[in-house]
Amino acid sequence: MTRILDFHAHLDERWLHVRCDTPAHAVDALDRFEVEAACVFTIMGFYEDCRPHNDALLRRADEFPDRLIPFATVDPKQGRAAVEELQRCLANPRFRGVKFHPWLQAFAPNMLRDTMLEILHVAAQHRAPVLFHDGTPPYSTTYQIAELARWSPETTVVLGHAGSADYVNPAAELIRDLPNLYGCFCGPRPGDLVHLVEVGGAEKILFGSDFGAAGWRLLPERIDNVLEAGLDPRDLDNVLYANAARLLKLDEHPLPPGTQTSSEAGR
Amino acid sequence: MGRPLKTIDGHAMLGDETYLSLRPAELLRRMDAAGVDLAIARPMGAGLVVDHRAGNDLVLTAGPRIRGLASVNPWWGPAALEELLRCRDQGAVGMFLDPLRQGFFPTESIVAPLLERAAQYGWPVMIRTGAYIFADVLAVVEIARRFPSVAFIAGFGGYADMWFEMSEAIGSVGNLYLDASMLWGDGIDEIVRRHGAARVLFGSAEPRNRYRVCLRTLDRLELSDAERDAIYYGNAERLFHL
Numbered sequence: 034m035t036r037i038l039d040f041h042a043h044l045d046e047r048w049l050h051v052r053c054d055t056p057a058h059a060v061d062a063l064d065r066f067e068v069e070a071a072c073v074f075t076i077m078g079f080y081e082d083c084r085p086h087n088d089a090l091l092r093r094a095d096e097f098p099d100r101l102i103p104f105a106t107v108d109p110k111q112g113r114a115a116v117e118e119l120q121r122c123l124a125n126p127r128f129r130g131v132k133f134h135p136w137l138q139a140f141a142p143n144m145l146r147d148t149m150l151e152i153l154h155v156a157a158q159h160r161a162p163v164l165f166h167d168g169t170p171p172y173s174t175t176y177q178i179a180e181l182a183r184w185s186p187e188t189t190v191v192l193g194h195a196g197s198a199d200y201v202n203p204a205a206e207l208i209r210d211l212p213n214l215y216g217c218f219c220g221p222r223p224g225d226l227v228h229l230v231e232v233g234g235a236e237k238i239l240f241g242s243d244f245g246a247a248g249w250r251l252l253p254e255r256i257d258n259v260l261e262a263g264l265d266p267r268d269l270d271n272v273l274y275a276n277a278a279r280l281l282k283l284d285e286h287p288l289p290p291g292t293q294t295s296s297e298a299g300r
Numbered sequence: 301m302g303r304p305l306k307t308i309d310g311h312a313m314l315g316d317e318t319y320l321s322l323r324p325a326e327l328l329r330r331m332d333a334a335g336v337d338l339a340i341a342r343p344m345g346a347g348l349v350v351d352h353r354a355g356n357d358l359v360l361t362a363g364p365r366i367r368g369l370a371s372v373n374p375w376w377g378p379a380a381l382e383e384l385l386r387c388r389d390q391g392a393v394g395m396f397l398d399p400l401r402q403g404f405f406p407t408e409s410i411v412a413p414l415l416e417r418a419a420q421y422g423w424p425v426m427i428r429t430g431a432y433i434f435a436d437v438l439a440v441v442e443i444a445r446r447f448p449s450v451a452f453i454a455g456f457g458g459y460a461d462m463w464f465e466m467s468e469a470i471g472s473v474g475n476l477y478l479d480a481s482m483l484w485g486d487g488i489d490e491i492v493r494r495h496g497a498a499r500v501l502f503g504s505a506e507p508r509n510r511y512r513v514c515l516r517t518l519d520r521l522e523l524s525d526a527e528r529d530a531i532y533y534g535n536a537e538r539l540f541h542l
């Protein structure tokens with residue numbers, strides 16, 4: 034079995050009225066399914082003022098710095114203040130990437146082109162990948178997200194769902210055509226993964242689960258979706274581990290050592 | 301949870317569509333590998349959208365372990381009804397409509413004659429649901445209200461980003477069922493807990509999804525034996541009159 038990094042998970046207190054897993058519960062799930070680490074994003078920070086949510090996410094992730102890798106988010110509707118908040122977050126090496134959910138955050142990238150260009154530029158300076166929810170109109174179609182990769186060729190842009198339900202074929206073609214566009218295989222199914230790897234290339238597809246938004250079961254379900262595609266061992270390792278390790282620069286900057294295990298944290 | 305007596309796949313796809321392709325022989329091979337006894341299949345690609353004779357023949361002649369849902373484009377008008385009659389005589393067990401690929405709102409007047417025909421034949425109607433305008437889950441609820449004697453199955457369960465309408469939708473009418481082929485475990489579990497296992501059918505969405513993924517998703521839920529049997533085969537036997 035190959036090593037696993039999860040490039041798309043959530044870590045928050047709640048999603049609207051539904052309580053979410055604690056950091057210890059999240060790490061407990063990672064342990065059970067042999068996932069080494071997960072990139073974790075806010076949920077309520079997409080609805081509310083980002084800054085306190087970035088701080089809260091960092092605090093939660095810092096309970097298990099060897100397992101939970103926080104991605105910051107900012108509200109591009111705030112213009113200059115959003116760019117400054119991103120600089121503030123990325124100055125801390127714990128934040129290894131940026132996450133946007135344009136339909137929850139209520140903007141189409143094209144409405145805020147200047148701010149988005151600045152944001153993409155700051156991310157590129159920090160060599161931080163920028164992951165966007167994709168596959169859903171009216172603000173997050175896969176084509177809309179791919180435009181950002183065209184605007185800023187020096188920035189690594191990740192389609193957060195590799196096309197999701199209905200944009201898998203466009204995602205595969207765009208990932209093939211744009212060198213700085215990647216796809217997080219998070220939601221689509223084994224038959225889709227075969228196509229994404231065939232067309233987009235196994236070095237451009239990264240595993241993600243979205244767990245933390247719904248319960249722990251999402252993690253093994255989404256690992257199954259990768260395993261059942263029947264990829265060859267080299268492609269499987271790229272998708273489950275190596276591509277994420279490369280984008281997160283784990284060789285250059287290993288994750289800090291852990292201070293506790295999930296069982297010690299008392300759950 | 302032990303294994304059920306038998307397993308019926310409520311939603312497989314045959315034909316060619318974009319990057320997906322599946323023939324009856326390969327579906328049977330996958331059914332055998334997964335221990336699936338019977339699959340309900342519908343056409344995909346050209347056989348679904350324009351070439352109904354070919355699409356329907358593919359799913360209706362794949363038997364005896366593959367039973368077919370007939371599909372017609374409502375825009376065909378009277379020719380669609382003739383095709384449904386032909387399919388019934390060939391042993392179709394229900395109807396499949398894809399408002400997104402076939403281009404109509406489920407509530408449009410051109411659809412009503414097809415639904416009347418389904419009522420007359422005692423067929424359930426599976427309708428693909430999802431994020432795209434024509435495939436709106438709530439439009440299916442609307443026709444379920446207008447045709448209370450027809451069982452409607454929400455194909456793909458609103459996958460992906462309309463999943464959050466599914467549970468309320470099933471709660472708001474008595475004749476709407478979930479095709480669990482594309483929904484995640486917690487989404488399925490919520491519907492079972494709130495509305496009962498009688499409203500959920502195991503489906504595979506092969507060749508997009510895989511039997512092993514769907515079966516393991518259900519196996520992780522804490523289902524009673526009665527719930528498990530309903531989802532794995534009982535509901536399908538009842539709705540498709542198998």
Ligand SMILES: [Zn+2]
Nearest residue numbers: 041043243246
């Ligand atoms: Zn997510």
